Amino acid sequence: MPQPANPEPAPDFDSMLSRKFGKEVANYFSGSPLNRVGFLRSDHKFLSEALRHPSTQFLLCNELQPLIHSSKPDRLGFVKHEVVQPVIGDDPYAATEQDMLGQYNSTSYVPQMIFLGIDEKAKEGVSYQNKKNTYKGAPYFAVDVTPRASVKEECEKLIQGLDAKGLGFAKGRVMDIEAHDAAIYAEARQLLDWNARNPFCAQCGQPTLSVNGGFKRTCPPKDLARSAKQASSGISNAISTTPETPADESERPPCATRKGVSNVSFPRTDPTVIMAVVNHAGDRILLGRQKRWPPYWYSTLAGFAEPAESIEEAVRREVYEEAGIYVGRVVIHSTQPWPYPANLMIGAVGQAIPEGETIDLGNDPELDDAKWFDFDEVRHALRVGTSGLGEDAGPEYKEGGLRLPPSTAIANQLMVSVVNGFVSAQPKM
Amino acid sequence: MPQPANPEPAPDFDSMLSRKFGKEVANYFSGSPLNRVGFLRSDHKFLSEALRHPSTQFLLCNELQPLIHSSKPDRLGFVKHEVVQPVIGDDPYAATEQDMLGQYNSTSYVPQMIFLGIDEKAKEGVSYQNKKNTYKGAPYFAVDVTPRASVKEECEKLIQGLDAKGLGFAKGRVMDIEAHDAAIYAEARQLLDWNARNPFCAQCGQPTLSVNGGFKRTCPPKDLARSAKQASSGISNAISTTPETPADESERPPCATRKGVSNVSFPRTDPTVIMAVVNHAGDRILLGRQKRWPPYWYSTLAGFAEPAESIEEAVRREVYEEAGIYVGRVVIHSTQPWPYPANLMIGAVGQAIPEGETIDLGNDPELDDAKWFDFDEVRHALRVGTSGLGEDAGPEYKEGGLRLPPSTAIANQLMVSVVNGFVSAQPKM
Numbered sequence: 036m037p038q039p040a041n042p043e044p045a046p047d048f049d050s051m052l053s054r055k056f057g058k059e060v061a062n063y064f065s066g067s068p069l070n071r072v073g074f075l076r077s078d079h080k081f082l083s084e085a086l087r088h089p090s091t092q093f094l095l096c097n098e099l100q101p102l103i104h105s106s107k108p109d110r111l112g113f114v115k116h117e118v119v120q121p122v123i124g125d126d127p128y129a130a131t132e133q134d135m136l137g138q139y140n141s142t143s144y145v146p147q148m149i150f151l152g153i154d155e156k157a158k159e160g161v162s163y164q165n166k167k168n169t170y171k172g173a174p175y176f177a178v179d180v181t182p183r184a185s186v187k188e189e190c191e192k193l194i195q196g197l198d199a200k201g202l203g204f205a206k207g208r209v210m211d212i213e214a215h216d217a218a219i220y221a222e223a224r225q226l227l228d229w230n231a232r233n234p235f236c237a238q239c240g241q242p243t244l245s246v247n248g249g250f251k252r253t254c255p256p257k258d259l260a261r262s263a264k265q266a267s268s269g270i271s272n273a274i275s276t277t278p279e280t281p282a283d284e285s286e287r288p289p290c291a292t293r294k295g296v297s298n299v300s301f302p303r304t305d306p307t308v309i310m311a312v313v314n315h316a317g318d319r320i321l322l323g324r325q326k327r328w329p330p331y332w333y334s335t336l337a338g339f340a341e342p343a344e345s346i347e348e349a350v351r352r353e354v355y356e357e358a359g360i361y362v363g364r365v366v367i368h369s370t371q372p373w374p375y376p377a378n379l380m381i382g383a384v385g386q387a388i389p390e391g392e393t394i395d396l397g398n399d400p401e402l403d404d405a406k407w408f409d410f411d412e413v414r415h416a417l418r419v420g421t422s423g424l425g426e427d428a429g430p431e432y433k434e435g436g437l438r439l440p441p442s443t444a445i446a447n448q449l450m451v452s453v454v455n456g457f458v459s460a461q462p463k464m
Numbered sequence: 465m466p467q468p469a470n471p472e473p474a475p476d477f478d479s480m481l482s483r484k485f486g487k488e489v490a491n492y493f494s495g496s497p498l499n500r501v502g503f504l505r506s507d508h509k510f511l512s513e514a515l516r517h518p519s520t521q522f523l524l525c526n527e528l529q530p531l532i533h534s535s536k537p538d539r540l541g542f543v544k545h546e547v548v549q550p551v552i553g554d555d556p557y558a559a560t561e562q563d564m565l566g567q568y569n570s571t572s573y574v575p576q577m578i579f580l581g582i583d584e585k586a587k588e589g590v591s592y593q594n595k596k597n598t599y600k601g602a603p604y605f606a607v608d609v610t611p612r613a614s615v616k617e618e619c620e621k622l623i624q625g626l627d628a629k630g631l632g633f634a635k636g637r638v639m640d641i642e643a644h645d646a647a648i649y650a651e652a653r654q655l656l657d658w659n660a661r662n663p664f665c666a667q668c669g670q671p672t673l674s675v676n677g678g679f680k681r682t683c684p685p686k687d688l689a690r691s692a693k694q695a696s697s698g699i700s701n702a703i704s705t706t707p708e709t710p711a712d713e714s715e716r717p718p719c720a721t722r723k724g725v726s727n728v729s730f731p732r733t734d735p736t737v738i739m740a741v742v743n744h745a746g747d748r749i750l751l752g753r754q755k756r757w758p759p760y761w762y763s764t765l766a767g768f769a770e771p772a773e774s775i776e777e778a779v780r781r782e783v784y785e786e787a788g789i790y791v792g793r794v795v796i797h798s799t800q801p802w803p804y805p806a807n808l809m810i811g812a813v814g815q816a817i818p819e820g821e822t823i824d825l826g827n828d829p830e831l832d833d834a835k836w837f838d839f840d841e842v843r844h845a846l847r848v849g850t851s852g853l854g855e856d857a858g859p860e861y862k863e864g865g866l867r868l869p870p871s872t873a874i875a876n877q878l879m880v881s882v883v884n885g886f887v888s889a890q891p892k893m
Contacts, residue, residue, distance in 0.1 A: 059794060065774035073770070074785060074828035167826045221772035229771065232720075232728055233666040240664035240671065250770075291661075298734055298806060299661055302771045305727055306735045306808050341502070341679075342658065342731045342806060343650035345494035346799040356503060365488060367796040370775040377727060377771060379735050381810075397596045399503035 060452070062371035062382075063210075063443035067218035069152030072170055076150055076248035081163050083128040085150070085174035086116065090159040093119045094151070094177045094223050097194065099231075100204040101220050103212065111216040112202040119178050121189045122146055132246050139255040141242040142263075144184035149226040150248030151175040151219060177223030177249075179231075208375065210423055210443055221374040226250065228376045229302045237299045239290035251300055254292045257285040307378045308349045309337035311449035312362055315389040317458050320413055320450065321360060323405035328424070332438040333406070335446040337380070350383050356399040361391025368452060371445040382445045384457055410454045412437055417450060489881070491800035491811075492639075492872035496647035498581030501599055505579055505677035510592050512557040514579070514603035515545065519588040522548045523580070523606045523652050526623065528660075529633040530649050532641065540645040541631040548607050550618045551575055561675050568684040570671040571692075573613035578655040579677030580604040580648060606652030606678075608660075637804065639852055639872055650803040655679065657805045658731045666728045668719035680729055683721045686714040736807045737778045738766035740878035741791055744818040746887050749842055749879065750789060752834035757853065761867040762835070764875040766809070779812050785828040790820025797881060800874040811874045813886055839883045841866055846879060 075081045085091060092113035095102045102112040123146055130138065153160060153172030160172040182190035197203065205212075209220060226249050236243050236254040243252040262284040292300055312321040312335075322333035338353040340346060347365040354360045362385040371380040394405050416437035420428050428438055440446045504510045514520060521542035524531045531541040552575055559567065582589060582601030589601040611619035626632065634641075638649060655678050665672050665683040672681040691713040721729055741750040741764075751762035767782040769775060776794040783789045791814040800809040823834050845866035851857050857867055869875045 059776055061776070062774065064772065065777055067773065067777065071770065071781065072827075073781075165826075168824070218772070225771040232726065235664060235666050235669035237662040237664050237666040237728070240669045242669065297661065298732065299666070301734075301768070303727065303732055304735055304769060304771050305730075306733055339730070340733060340808060341500065342654040342733050343493065343647070343801040343803050344496065345491065345801055346808070346810070347488055347490070348494055348496065352500065352502075367799075370796075372772040372774055374772050379769060379775070381775070395597070397594075398501075 060369040064221040064372045071152040079128040088161040090173040095180045097204045140259040142260040147179040149177040225374040254290045306340040310383040311453045312385045319407040323402040326403040358405040359395025363388045489798040493650040493801045500581040508557040517590040519602040524609045526633045532634045569688040571689040576608040578606040654803040683719045735769040739812040740882045741814045748836040752831040755832040787834040788824025792817040
C-alpha cells in the first residue's frame with residue numbers, strides 16, 4: 036500500500052473495504068489477507084530483502100499438502116527463514132532475472148518458491164521503497180519441500196525436525212482450515228501445482244525456468260546443460276551439428292514464446308460454471324449427482340466453460356448437455372477460486388423456460404441422476420444434511436433425506452440464495 | 465437437440481430462449497448459433513458422417529485469418545467438402561481415436577481441424593442417432609489451410625482458387641463481421657490458435673496429437689517416428705538405449721498426463737476482469753489509457769485474473785495496481801469471449817470507497833494516464849466519439865473530445881450501463 040504523503044497514520048483501507056462490499060457473497064478460498072504486490076515480482080532486490088526479513092513467513096508444502104499445526108489443525112503452520120534455508124540456499128534471488136536466464140542449466144534442480152504477497156496488517160514487516168511508493172508488510176512465501184533430486188536429503192531432514200515443533204503436513208483435500216489461511220494456501224497450491232505441471236514449453240518442448248516469484252515460466256534462449264552434454268558425449272559433430280547449429284553450443288532452437296507475450300508462459304486458471312437452476316414457476320431447483328458420491332447426495336450442476344463462449348452461454352450449454360433442460364435467464368451470483376487444481380468457479384442462477392423443464396440424461400452421460408427438488412426440501416437439507424464429501428451428515432439428519440455440500444462450497448451458497456428468494460427478487464434478474 | 469417423442473414439430477427452443485433472457489447483455493463474440501454437441505467429439509463415426517454431408521460448412525483460416533466474402537466483407541465465406549478435400553484428405557476421421565493413438569507419428573503433418581458444432585436451424589443437415597437421442601443440423605468445421613509442410617502446395621492451390629469464387633482472407637483483427645458469424649469465428653480462431661501454441665506436452669516435452677474434434681491434445685504413449693529414427697541412424701545402442709529402454713522402440717518415456725485427467729490436455733481460456741469503476745458519489749467513472757492508443761482515447765481498466773482469487777478480488781487488485789483506487793462493492797455485469805488469443809472478459813461494475821478515490825499511477829506503471837470522467841462527458845462521447853481502435857471517430861466528433869471503444873467491446877457496454885443508472889439501481893448491487 037502506498038505510504039500517505041502526510042505523517043498521519045495510514046487509513047485502514049482493508050477494514051473500510053470490508054464494510055463496503057455490499058451484498059457480495061465472499062466464498063471460501065477467496066478473501067486473502069495478502070496484498071500480492073505483483074508488480075514487485077520481477078524485482079529481485081525486493082524479493083531478496085523480503086526473503087530474509089525476520090517477519091517473513093514460509094508456507095512449506097510437501098506433494099502440495101501444506102504444513103499445519105498438529106494441535107490446531109485448522110491453522111496453517113508457518114516457519115522462519117532459518118528453517119527453510121538449508122533447502123533453498125542463502126539467497127535464491129541473488130542474481131537478477133536476466134542473469135538467471137543467462138546461467139540457465141536444465142539439469143539443476145531448484146526447489147519451487149512462490150512469492151505470495153505481503154500482510155500489511157502485520158505488526159512488523161519489511162519496508163520497501165519503489166519509486167514514490169513504500170510497501171510495508173510481512174512477506175509470505177511458499178516453498179516446495181517435497182524430498183527430491185539434489186535437495187532430497189535436506190528436505191527429509193527439515194521434515195523430520197517439524198514434528199518436534201508440533202507441525203505436520205495436512206492429509207487429504209484441505210477444506211476446513213480458517214478462511215484467511217485457506218486463501219493463502221489456495222494461492223500457494225495453485226502456483227506450485229502449475230509450475231509442477233508445466234516444466235516444459237508447450238510451444239517448443241524444451242525445459243523452462245520459473246521466474247517472476249513463481250508467476251511465470253520462461254523459455255530460456257540458452258541452456259548450459261546442452262554444451263556440457265555435447266562436450267562429454269563427443270558426438271556433437273556426428274549427430275547434433277547441422278548447418279544451422281550456432282557457434283555457442285548452449286544456444287537452444289528458437290521458440291515463439293521468446294518474441295512478444297504468450298499466454299503459455301503464464302499460470303493457467305480454468306473458468307468453470309456452477310449454477311443453481313430453478314424451474315419457471317420459481318419453486319423448485321435442479322440438482323444432480325455423480326455415481327461416486329454417497330447415497331442421497333446431490334449438488335448443483337457444474338462444468339468447464341469452453342473456449343469462445345460467454346459464461347451465460349456456458350451455463351445454458353452445460354445444463355442442456357447434462358440434464359436436457361433449457362435455461363433462459365442467467366444471472367452471475369458470485370465467484371470462488373478453487374485450487375484443485377486451477378479452477379475459477381463462476382456461480383450463476385438460471386431459470387428454465389416453461390417448455391424446457393423435462394430432464395433428459397441422454398446427451399452427455401456424465402450424471403448418475405438429476406432431479407427437481409422443492410425449495411422446502413432443499414431448505415431442510417441445508418439445515419440438517421450438509422457436510423464434506425467424506426464426512427457424516429449431522430445428528431439431525433435422517434437416512435434417506437437429501438444430503439448437500441457444506442457452506443465452504445459455492446454450490447451451497449447458490450442454493451441458500453435461491454431458497455431465500457434470489458429469483459423472485461425481480462430486479463436481480 | 466433431442467428429437468421429441470411425439471410427431472409434433474419440435475418446439476423452437478432457440479427463439480423461446482431469446483425472448484426469455486431477461487435483462488442480459490449479450491456481448492459481441494457470444495451468441496453462437498451452433499449447438500456444439502461436445503459429447504459427440506470423440507465419436508469418429510459421427511465426425512466422419514458430419515464431415516462429408518452435403519450440408520456441411522467449412523470455415524477456412526490462413527494464419528488464423530478467416531475467409532470472408534470479397535463483396536460482403538461482414539460475412540464469413542464458407543466452402544464445401546470438395547474444396548477442402550485435397551488438403552484434409554478423404555476422411556481424416558476414418559480411424560478411431562484409439563487407432564490414431566496407436567499409429568501416431570510425430571513427423572506427419574496433419575492440417576488442424578476443429579469440429580465447431582451443428583446449426584439446428586439449417587434447412588438441411590445431418591441426422592445422427594446417439595442412443596435415444598437424434599441430433600439434426602448442418603455441421604460446421606474449421607480447417608487451417610495455412611500453406612506449410614506436406615500440404616503446402618495443396619493449400620496454395622486451394623487459396624488461388626478462392627479468388628475466382630469471390631472469397632478472400634480477412635486482414636487485421638476481425639471485429640466488424642455480423643454477430644453470429646463473429647461467434648463462429650471466435651470458436652474457430654481460439655481453438656486453432658490453442659492447438660498451434662501447444663504442439664508439445666508441457667508436462668513431459670514430447671509432441672502431442674490433436675483429438676476430440678480439436679478440443680483436446682493427448683500425449684501418445686508411442687511414436688512411430690522414434691523407431692524409424694533409431695533404425696536409420698544406427699545409433700540406438702550407442703546413445704539411446706539405457707537399461708530402461710523398452711523392447712518396442714516406438715514407446716515414449718512416461719508422462720503424468722496419461723494417468724487420469726490433466727488440464728494441460730485441454731484448451732486454455734484466460735479469465736480477465738474489465739470494470740467500470742464509479743466514484744462514491746456515483747457521478748463519475750474511472751477510465752485509463754495506454755500509450756499506444758490514439759490521442760484522447762480512454763477505456764475501462766482491465767487485466768488478467770490471477771490464480772486463486774475471486775473475480776471480485778481481481779477487480780479490486782487490478783484497480784489498485786493500475787490506478788491506486790480502492791474499490792468496495794463489485795457486481796458482475798456480463799461476460800464476453802475474446803479470441804485474441806484466449807480470453808474470457810468478465811465485465812464488472814465497482815464503486816470506489818470515499819477515502820480511496822485518489823489516482824496513483826505509481827504502483828504498476830501500466831497505464832499512460834487514468835482520470836475520473838463526469839457521466840455527462842462519457843454520455844456525449846458514447847454518442848459521438850466511439851470507433852474501432854484504428855478507425856476515425858464519427859462526423860460529429862470534435863478534436864480534443866473523449867474517444868471511446870465501439871459497442872462491440874464490453875468496455876462500451878459497461879459504460880452505457882453505468883451512465884444509464886446501473887449503480888443507482890440499488891437492488892443490482
